[in-house]
Amino acid sequence: MRAVLCIALVACSQPARAPRAEQIVTLDDTTFHVRADGNVDATVTRAFGETRGSGNVTLVQADLAASRSSSHLRLAGARAWLGIAKALVDTPQLAYQVALHGIDELGAEYAKRGVQDDTGIFILLARTKIDTDPAHAASLVVGVLTDRIRLYVKRYHPHVQ
Amino acid sequence: MSEPERRSSGEVTTSPSCAADTTIGGDVSGSDVTFESMQARASEPHETCSSQHATAELVRGPVDLSTKKEHFDLDSPAPPVTTLVNTLGGMPTASDQAYGALDSHARHPSPVRVAEAPMPVDRRRKIAGFEQIARGHLREAGAPEAIELPVSLVDALEKAWKDADASQVETGGNVVRTYGGTYKLRRSEGGTNRLFEADEHDVGWGETMIGIAHTHPYRKEGLDHGTFSDGDIVNLVDESEPLKFLRSGPFTYAIARTKEFEALVKRHEQAQRIDDLKKAMKKSYNDAFSAFHGAFPDQLEAGVNAICKQFHLVYYQGQGAELRRVGGPSIQ
Numbered sequence: 001m002r003a004v005l006c007i008a009l010v011a012c013s014q015p016a017r018a019p020r021a022e023q024i025v026t027l028d029d030t031t032f033h034v035r036a037d038g039n040v041d042a043t044v045t046r047a048f049g050e051t052r053g054s055g056n057v058t059l060v061q062a063d064l065a066a067s068r069s070s071s072h073l074r075l076a077g078a079r080a081w082l083g084i085a086k087a088l089v090d091t092p093q094l095a096y097q098v099a100l101h102g103i104d105e106l107g108a109e110y111a112k113r114g115v116q117d118d119t120g121i122f123i124l125l126a127r128t129k130i131d132t133d134p135a136h137a138a139s140l141v142v143g144v145l146t147d148r149i150r151l152y153v154k155r156y157h158p159h160v161q
Numbered sequence: 162m163s164e165p166e167r168r169s170s171g172e173v174t175t176s177p178s179c180a181a182d183t184t185i186g187g188d189v190s191g192s193d194v195t196f197e198s199m200q201a202r203a204s205e206p207h208e209t210c211s212s213q214h215a216t217a218e219l220v221r222g223p224v225d226l227s228t229k230k231e232h233f234d235l236d237s238p239a240p241p242v243t244t245l246v247n248t249l250g251g252m253p254t255a256s257d258q259a260y261g262a263l264d265s266h267a268r269h270p271s272p273v274r275v276a277e278a279p280m281p282v283d284r285r286r287k288i289a290g291f292e293q294i295a296r297g298h299l300r301e302a303g304a305p306e307a308i309e310l311p312v313s314l315v316d317a318l319e320k321a322w323k324d325a326d327a328s329q330v331e332t333g334g335n336v337v338r339t340y341g342g343t344y345k346l347r348r349s350e351g352g353t354n355r356l357f358e359a360d361e362h363d364v365g366w367g368e369t370m371i372g373i374a375h376t377h378p379y380r381k382e383g384l385d386h387g388t389f390s391d392g393d394i395v396n397l398v399d400e401s402e403p404l405k406f407l408r409s410g411p412f413t414y415a416i417a418r419t420k421e422f423e424a425l426v427k428r429h430e431q432a433q434r435i436d437d438l439k440k441a442m443k444k445s446y447n448d449a450f451s452a453f454h455g456a457f458p459d460q461l462e463a464g465v466n467a468i469c470k471q472f473h474l475v476y477y478q479g480q481g482a483e484l485r486r487v488g489g490p491s492i493q
Contacts, residue, residue, distance in 0.1 A: 108439060113399045116333065116357040116375045117392030120443075121461065124450060125382060128457060147355050 025064060030076075032067050040067040044076035048084050048098050055079025058161040072160045075152055078106035082145050085138070092138035096130055099141035103148065110152040117151070119144040284309065287483060294417040294475070295338065295371050297403035301419040304475040310344075310413070310482045314406075317346035318374060322408040325376035331357040333375030336406060340367030346374055354381070356392075361400075372404035372415075379409070386410025388461045388478070391446040394468050395439050398426055411480050416465075421473035445471050462487075 023034045033041040040059045045052060057076040059067050067073075081102030088095040103123070111117045126140040153160060280288075290305030310318075314336065325332040331352035338344055347365070351358035357375035364370050377387045386409040397405065397418060407414040429438040449467030450460045466488045469476040477484035 108436070108443070111356075111392070111396070113396070114359040114361040114373065115392075115396065116331070116359060116373060117396065118331070118357075118377065118390040119355050120391040120446075121377075121379075121387060122355055122382075124447075124460070125384075125457065143355065147353065151356075 023064070027068060030068075030073065032064055034064050034067075038062075040064065042067055042070070042073055042076050044073060044080050046077060046080035046084060046101075048081075048088070048094065048101070051084050051087055051098075053080045053083035053087065055081070055083060060159050060161065072156065074105050074107060075149065075156075075160055078102045078145065078149055078152075081105060082142070082149065085142050085145070089138070092134040093130070095138040096126065096134060096141055099138065099145045102145045103141065106145070106148055106152060110148045110155060112151070112155040115151060119147050294415075295344070295404060297418065299403070299417055299419050299475065301421045301473050301475060304417060304419065304486060307483060307485045308415075308477060310484065312482065314344045314346060315413075315482045317348075318406065318408040318413055321346065321348065321374065322376050322378075322410075325352070325378035325408075326380065329354055329378050329381050331355075331376050331378065333357045333359060333373065335359060335361070335363050336371045336374050336404070337364055337368040338371055339365075344371065352376075354378075370402050372402040372406055373400070374406035374408070377407060377409035384458060386412050387458050388412070388414050388465050389416065390461075391443050391464065391468070394446065394465065394474070395442045397422070397474070398435060398439055398442070413479060413481075413484060414465075415477040415484055416469065417475040417477070419473045419475060425473060442468055442472055 020034070020036060020038070022036050025032045025034070029045045031043045033043070035041065038061045040062045041056060042059060043054050043056050045054045047053075055076040056079065057072055059070055059072060062070065079102075081098055085095045085098040085102065088098060100123075122140045122144050126137040126144075129140070130137040287305070287307045287309035290308040291310060293299065293305060294308060321332045321334070331354065332348065333352065334346050334348040336344060336346050347363050347368075349360045349363055351360065352375070357373075359373040359375070361370070361373075375393075377384075377390075379387055388409065389405075389407055393405065393407065394416065397416070403418050405416045426435070426438065429435050446464035446468045450464040453460045453463035455463075465476055468474070470488050476487045478487050479485050
């Protein structure tokens with residue numbers, strides 16, 4: 001009886017996984033930090049003129065090969081653009097352009113079903129204000145990018161952080 | 162006198178004080194007249210109201226306000242049975258529940274009803290129009306030109322709008338049809354100043370989801386109203402409810418799905434080209450917005466008109482309960 005129980009326990013238990021070795025790999029503008037806990041931190045760098053910024057995404061339970069081709073790297077890219085846009089707050093025309101780059105990179109698939117996403121209205125509104133009130137226009141698109149990043153994380157939770 | 166006898170004879174037993182309080186207002190022939198005081202009296206114990214009997218008569222025409230008697234005429238060909246049942250506190254009909262008092266100005270419908278004048282055909286058609294689009298499976302060419310929202314929904318949207326306007330945060334929830342055929346808005350949290358996250362699972366027992374409703378409070382941006390955004394419409398591709406509602410400023414907007422739109426989505430799903438459909442919808446909206454030169458809210462209108470026309474959606478707009486179809490059937 002004990003033997004049967006032992007066999008059953010062994011059969012049902014997951015194979016023991018040896019913790020993987022941590023490694024850091026840099027490919028083009030992206031650095032992957034493969035962590036022992038099974039996650040991968042990817043850091044993406046973007047530049048606008050002289051201003052550089054980096055954004056991060058944690059890919060949950062991923063390996064290096066999957067991370068390199070992950071569509072979620074766009075989240076890191078969008079975060080990098082957001083950082084640059086915030087850094088350029090004193091030059092709102094530039095901040096406006098940078099935020100639009102972030103919005104483009106994040107793409108259209110960021111909100112889950114049921115979200116009544118009106119951020120598009122604010123992009124259109126910013127477009128009408130960029131010549132007359134650039135600071136306001138910049139703040140509008142930066143706000144849109146911030147909202148969309150938040151929605152993206154919510155939609156793809158728990159696969160990304 | 163037992164309750165059934167009281168109903169069949171049309172007599173209402175009132176006390177002197179009750180009779181003295183009775184007031185009758187308006188022209189009974191033109192609209193419904195409710196008597197909340199009578200409802201209260203009908204539920205009183207018989208002993209307290211047994212000193213006097215007042216005969217009641219259904220009057221077709223102006224009511225003499227000087228009289229303190231209430232009259233019912235059981236020989237009238239109008240709806241005496243339901244009228245009397247309702248008058249004496251009977252269950253409201255499904256129609257009553259759905260639309261409250263038939264007078265659109267009556268904000269607090271009462272089951273007590275004395276006279277039920279025939280509803281104008283035009284109005285009946287608008288009410289039926291709403292039922293038609295709320296139940297889905299609408300053909301674009303057969304979409305009603307005008308609809309009338311249930312009072313319960315108009316009131317709920319008004320409240321949601323007031324809350325949104327005060328906080329400048331989008332409010333909303335799920336519009337559901339209850340088991341009894343009434344419509345209500347199940348409010349939920351989840352709004353910011355740029356979006357509203359509906360909880361699609363918030364549907365009660367026996368309720369059917371009709372659509373998501375939300376608001377556009379953009380006064381801080383200098384906009385007193387603004388119709389649907391591109392995102393509001395594009396996500397109809399992923400949603401399945403027949404309607405979508407929006408309240409902004411004094412305006413209420415609605416978009417109804419059609420069978421043609423469903424077919425379009427299905428075709429793109431089968432071809433794994435849903436993203437292409439969404440991109441095309443977005444482009445349609447943004448191109449029309451840019452091409453239209455006018456005030457910002459009018460540019461948004463142009464966007465909504467274009468997308469609805471091209472992708473077989475039916476767009477309604479109006480104030481209060483009555484919404485009219487904007488634009489016509491697709492020319493494609």
